[in-house]
Amino acid sequence: MKLPPSVSRTGRALLVPLTTVVIAFVVAGLVMGLTGTNPFKTYVSIFDGTGLNWLFPWVGGQTRTIASQDLQQTLVATAPLILTGLAVAFAFRAGLFNIGAQGQYTVGSVLAIWVGTSFTHMNPVLHIVASIVAAALIGGAWAALAGWLKAVVGTHEVISTIMLNWIAIWVATYLFQENGPLQGKQALGNPVSNTLPNNVHLPVFWGNPALQGLDVGIFIGLAAAVVFWAIMNRSTLGYEVRAVGHNPDAARGAGINVARNYVVTMAICGAFAGLASSVDVLGWQFQVSTADISGSQVGFLGIAVALLGRNTAIGTVAAALLFGALETGTAADNINASVINPELAPQLTLIIEGLVVLLVSTDLIAVRLLGLPRRLGLGRPEPGADLAQALEPDDAAAQAAAVEGFDAGPATTGL
Amino acid sequence: MKIFMRLSVAAALVAALTALSIGAAGSSASTTAASKFTLGIVADTGGLNDHGFNHLAYEGQLEAKAKLGVKIQTLQATSSADYVPYLTKEAEDGDNLVVAVGFDFITALGQVAKEFPKTKFAIIDTPADAIAGKPKNVEGLTFESQQSGYLVGYLSGLVSKAKGYTTISSVGGQDIPSVESYIAGYQAGGKAADPSLKFLNAYSDDFADQAKCETIADNQIGEGSKIVFQVAGGCGLGALQAAKQKGAYGIGVDADQSYLGSYILTSALKKVDVAVEAATASLLKGKFDAGGDIVNSVATGGTGYGVLDAEGKKFAGQLAKVLAEIKSGKIKNIPVTVK
Amino acid sequence: MLTIADRVTVLRRGRSMGTVPRSGATEQSLARMVVGRDVIFRVEKQSAKPAGPILTVEDLRVLDDRGLDAVRGATLTVRAGEIVALAGVDGNGQSELVQAITGIRPPVGGRIEVDGVDVTGRGVRAAGTAGIAHIAEDRHRIGLVLPFTLAENLALRRYRAAPLSRFGWLNPKAFFTLAKRLLGAFDVRGGDPGTPAAALSGGNQQKLCIAREIDSDPKLLVAHQPTRGLDVGAIEFVHSQLIEQRDAGKGVLLVSLESEEVRSLADRILVIYEGRIVAEFPPDASEEELGIAMTGGTVAAA
Known part of the structure; x- marks a missing residue:
């Protein structure tokens, strides 16, 4: 199948992720159908559960109230996913596979809760900022370690970030467990941190602050996406990152310090992941337990978000919203129990997420179904090879594309 | 299978208590008819099949339904982000007793309990005074282990x-x-x-x-x-x-x-199932240990x-x-x- | 082609320029069809007027990727206004020598000076600042970032400075302006500033590299196999550019495996063998003399 030339560049860039999502939903629907659940009713129930029906003006009354609460939860879940998605996407653009977002998120959680529950005499606004900055810095440092290992001794970042994940998870578990140095004073033998004082919570601007209303974390996520875009497409650093990502030899030949670039890139990735943790800790979590540390998946989900979002800022935001909505829509309190067993609904989210990763990472849709070139015809497969740019350019977009065109690129995972 | 075997001594005891409580229900103003009573449980991220507290709490809920005739609502959290919304959901749905399974809910329960002062909450294996603000509509279900x-x-x-x-x-x-x-x-x-x-x-x-x-x-x-x-x-x-x-x-x-x-x-x-059922039975009789703990012991079958x-x-x-x-x-x- | 094919069809700009039987085809006639006019295989040029030395390499020692000696004490000089060709069989240290001169690979010994400035092991940026431009041997691997647009590729050498960037922030308009100018000046066809470099033909990709490197107004142009894989029209273009640079008073170091190219372009020919400069010839040296020197023979050592 060859696309007609009338399909615009943007249209082409959207084609792969949209097809991916549609296929994932269809396959998950087939699974439901085969196991005796009505997929159409289920999807309607999930959609209503996401709260996105709040956007429809004809939804009113009690339904609208519930929808607004659900939408708040969807956006609460979306904010950290944007940030971990960016943490993975930024690395992909530099040709690195950051599997370590979970570990970077974890060390961020530790520092966010520690700073947030210490220094109680600080000005609350400064306290919040300090807590967020601390989480971003430690996340950045943690990830930079993997970049440094790659730059100096050539350790593959996939290996080092996985190992750093485990180190982070076990160190954090140690810190909060019984008799651990950061176990809360009121924890009564339970493996949980101190509880964040009320004045160090992120402000809630929609909904009830006591009932996990929507906090400003979503704006931190969106702002980070803008920063991501600006760095990637409008800064010399981003230009270097993309050059290294596409072709490290050419980058080196042009005088770019590739080793330094790896360290800086990972540090930025880690900062995004650290921010994600602070948004959670200060936004709704208010405590960190060992169960939170071992149970959190938000860093790993960031990989799926980045893949589906094709490593662009806007794509990552959209993919994070999709995954955040799925999570909320399939949550046990939202799903219509007469349509699907609420215990099974969350698995549906996992099925869809898994299919998305599989389809995107294998290039199945791009290569087999849409007939797009796999990579740019060269022998060396590059992680983050730029599929969109292999497409014929759209003449109308010529001038803008001179620089706008920077922003594209699905990652083929190098694994 | 093992669940039912385990209930040996205690279940019989509680069944007897239950029969008493149901018998007494109609006569007291502060009691609730079992058929209009909903027992809600929010399980933590361990899931209902954790061979532990979640599972036992769920068993207790099923026992309460079978023996006391109450309605039940069970929500199983998949992430700690679910805790507040799930507790809220059960409170908003008008559940008469909302049981949070385990210490992981300390913070979430502290927030939600304050927002729904008319709803009764219980928390497993955790004393009520561990909850920030020590709300009066929370009781702890603790054990004389x-x-x-x-x-x-x-x-x-x-x-x-x-x-x-x-x-x-x-x-x-x-x-x-x-x-x-x-x-x-x-x-x-x-x-x-x-x-x-x-x-x-x-x-x-x-x-x-x-x-x-x-x-x-x-x-x-x-x-x-x-x-x-x-x-x-x-x-x-x-x-x-x-x-x-x-x-x-x-x-x-x-x-x-x-x-x-x-x-x-x-x-x-440590019979969480018995504790849940007993707490339900007590509340049906109008008894709630506001801000305190129901201590489960050999005497209660806990x-x-x-x-x-x-x-x-x-x-x-x-x-x-x-x-x-x-x-x-x-x-x-x-x-x-x-x- | 002429020994295998029965008929030859020539394509130019997406159109068939005609089909001729092998019997009626000569190299000259086919070349004319390919580029649309006569191609001068014998490069016409004035005799060189060399000035002072631009590049001085003394006793340079460089290791290859495996840590083995690749360049073992090479000494050479390139003067302003001359083309010095480095001839040799592939794998005798040419790549490592070029990488050391252009700053990509730090040498382990010796000294490199550009117009009196020591750039030994100082890196690509220092080499560029000192006046070295580099047409890389492999435009796909080193010369270009293929998924980058033409504008982005043309900016590779100078994105750090105004007007392309200020305080670390890029100026897309300046990218576009630069690209428009260079694409026009060097007649790069097949795309506009927003086209990915991968979409261009090999010849146009090489023009892109040359445009970028020459536009930096270098003192020394290092051209490493600049015509590899190009069609005759593009080869002619590359050759004329090299001569133009020489005539403009720049030093040109041409590294080539094609003895015809070496002999037609060079003002002096150096032969590299096992990492050392083993012989120097005038441009009218015979293929045989060169061949013997390139394979380590000592008969013709100058």
């Missing part, structure tokens, strides 16, 4: 005396009150049955890694221990494994672990021992007598700290 420890310790002492064992041991997950009370009771019970008995005890500082507890138990058995009591959750299963391999007896904890094999002498129980193996059955009569003595207060002041 030293009683369970005493009972299995007493049985161990009887078995030791009969078989000529000199040493028995325990493996704790960590030196914390909820673990220590089991072990303190175990040693007190063992001494009561066999004053010459020696006790070994060690902590693994871990509740998950089976290998650690297995190593500790191996050492204890090497030093002559013939019975190993595990108080270390998943890690403790390793201690039981060591007992099995070295031909020693094992004693399970919290839930009935007799399913592991015939070498399990018995189990020291603590006790599990299925006895062939060796243990020989002493079933003596053990039942001790249980009755604890219940009657004849045996009291069981220590909660290890000397």
